[in-house]
Amino acid sequence: xxxxxxxxxxxxxxxxxxALTRAGVTPVVVRDGDxxxxxxxxxxxMPGVGAVGEALLLLRQRGxxxxxxxxxxxxxxxxxxxxxGMQVMAETCEEFGEHRGxxxxxxxxxxxxxxxxxxxxxxxGWNTISLRDDGDFLTGLDGEHFYFVHSFVMECPDEYVVAxxxxxxxxxxxxxxxxxxxxxxxxxxxxxxxxVLLSEFxxxxxxxxA
Amino acid sequence: xxxxxxxxxxxxxxxxxxxSQEFQEHQYIGDPVLHVERMIDWDVDELIVLDIGRGxxxxxxxxxxxxxxxxxxxxxxxxxxxxxxxxxxxxxxRIRTIEDIRTRIQNGADKVSVNTxxxxxxxxxxxxxxxxxxxxxxxxxxxxRVEGTSRVYLRHGREDSGVVPAxxxxxxxxxxxxxxxxxxxxxxxxxxxYDLEEIRKVVDAVTIPVxxxxxAGHQKHFQQCLNDTDANAVAAGNIFHFTENAYPRAKKFLxxxxxxxRPLTENRPA
Numbered sequence: 001x002x003x004x005x006x007x008x009x010x011x012x013x014x015x016x017x018x019a020l021t022r023a024g025v026t027p028v029v030v031r032d033g034d035x036x037x038x039x040x041x042x043x044x045x046m047p048g049v050g051a052v053g054e055a056l057l058l059l060r061q062r063g064x065x066x067x068x069x070x071x072x073x074x075x076x077x078x079x080x081x082x083x084x085g086m087q088v089m090a091e092t093c094e095e096f097g098e099h100r101g102x103x104x105x106x107x108x109x110x111x112x113x114x115x116x117x118x119x120x121x122x123x124x125g126w127n128t129i130s131l132r133d134d135g136d137f138l139t140g141l142d143g144e145h146f147y148f149v150h151s152f153v154m155e156c157p158d159e160y161v162v163a164x165x166x167x168x169x170x171x172x173x174x175x176x177x178x179x180x181x182x183x184x185x186x187x188x189x190x191x192x193x194x195x196v197l198l199s200e201f202x203x204x205x206x207x208x209x210a
Numbered sequence: 211x212x213x214x215x216x217x218x219x220x221x222x223x224x225x226x227x228x229x230s231q232e233f234q235e236h237q238y239i240g241d242p243v244l245h246v247e248r249m250i251d252w253d254v255d256e257l258i259v260l261d262i263g264r265g266x267x268x269x270x271x272x273x274x275x276x277x278x279x280x281x282x283x284x285x286x287x288x289x290x291x292x293x294x295x296x297x298x299x300x301x302x303x304r305i306r307t308i309e310d311i312r313t314r315i316q317n318g319a320d321k322v323s324v325n326t327x328x329x330x331x332x333x334x335x336x337x338x339x340x341x342x343x344x345x346x347x348x349x350x351x352x353x354x355r356v357e358g359t360s361r362v363y364l365r366h367g368r369e370d371s372g373v374v375p376a377x378x379x380x381x382x383x384x385x386x387x388x389x390x391x392x393x394x395x396x397x398x399x400x401x402x403x404y405d406l407e408e409i410r411k412v413v414d415a416v417t418i419p420v421x422x423x424x425x426a427g428h429q430k431h432f433q434q435c436l437n438d439t440d441a442n443a444v445a446a447g448n449i450f451h452f453t454e455n456a457y458p459r460a461k462k463f464l465x466x467x468x469x470x471x472r473p474l475t476e477n478r479p480a
Contacts, residue, residue: 010342014318018293050343122345122388124419125442126213126255126472145213145472147256147298149345149388167212189298189320191253192475 033063086182107156261303292318339386401427
């Protein structure tokens with residue numbers, strides 16, 4: 001199974017690579033659209049931290065937006081976006097201005113709490129998740145602790161939400177749309193629960209790859 | 211519910227793990243990789259490693275009898291621990307440039323803790339926050355009480371900045387830092403409890419999370435700090451080295467006392 005790990009100039013790709021290695025696969029780091037297309041990956045993992053506008057800019061500069069669209073949207077290769085790697089799936093992203101997202105999920109990325117609110121941001125630390133229905137790819141992980149570090153969140157219609165967390169108010173912790181999956185938290189830094197999630201993602205990707 | 215973190219801080223000096231007292235005395239306590247592995251086995255909420263060396267960066271131990279490859283440089287060390295580190299890892303010390311930050315993050319650190327550049331090169335802090343995100347930049351603020359007032363000290367606690375911690379922390383936030391690591395120099399290694407008054411002042415002055423450090427000698431000190439301040443995390447060094455199973459025991463104690471603590475992971479497979 002070929003696992004593509006997308007590196008586009010921001011974020012700690014090594015942490016995710018290490019976590020995938022612990023889960024029993026050796027990811028291949030791809031740095032632009034051509035590398036991604038040439039790999040013929042069985043699944044794609046895209047990390048990301050920092051500002052979503054910057055992330056989108058870098059994805060487009062490297063031709064990754066087009067290559068990802070062809071691979072994971074048109075061909076349905078399983079995709080896992082982590083933190084900003086999830087947020088870029090939205091239609092619009094408001095962080096230091098408004099940016100056009102990849103538009104795979106009809107949603108917006110907004111600040112977790114308005115300016116001047118008493119909530120401290122970034123939201124940093126371990127928080128529990130609540131599953132919607134069976135939680136889809138998060139099944140069995142209801143109430144588990146995951147490590148979050150972010151100030152912005154995705155807002156989208158209920159049908160795409162598979163888990164929420166609470167910080168002042170409930171917010172979207174994970175989304176799923178067919179084989180497009182996204183988590184706001186960091187499974188690579190979420191100890192045992194994070195390892196379970198990555199294994200589940202890889203298990204789901206395996207029969208599709210075979 | 212967001213849980214409040216219990217965070218071990220490990221001090222690295224010339225490639226060795228050390229115990230620190232008042233930033234002055236350092237006692238060598240062994241191979242840093244083994245200490246980090248113990249923390250990962252304890253499934254700590256987060257780990258902070260501070261390289262407190264001042265001169266040329268050296269890794270002076272060259273034992274060949276380790277069960278792992280010898281670690282010869284700081285980057286070997288970060289890479290080595292990052293492989294197993296399934297929890298967030300912050301690395302601090304000797305950070306002067308964007309390149310210093312990039313190399314630590316590229317080798318596996320999730321965040322860096324910066325201190326001296328808050329004074330010497332504030333624009334670097336802002337640039338780093340833009341490049342790596344605020345969440346990756348922890349502002350380390352060391353303070354001492356002098357004649358009744360607290361002041362931030364720079365350069366390993368040797369130089370008085372003349373500024374109070376609350377003001378310094380607010381400035382760090384404005385520069386782009388995403389968290390404050392507040393350390394009471396006078397209380398380092400003294401085990402008499404946290405400086406609750408100063409922690410409250412800093413927490414009130416900023417809107418980013420604060421990690422309180424310095425003074426924990428007993429698990430009740432963690433509880434006191436969590437009860438009496440709004441610090442998002444409590445951190446400590448020595449207590450986790452010199453008391454048997456100190457971290458799991460502190461976690462159990464705090465979990466019983468409070469609802470906002472992440473419990474120990476039970477039956478974690480090896």
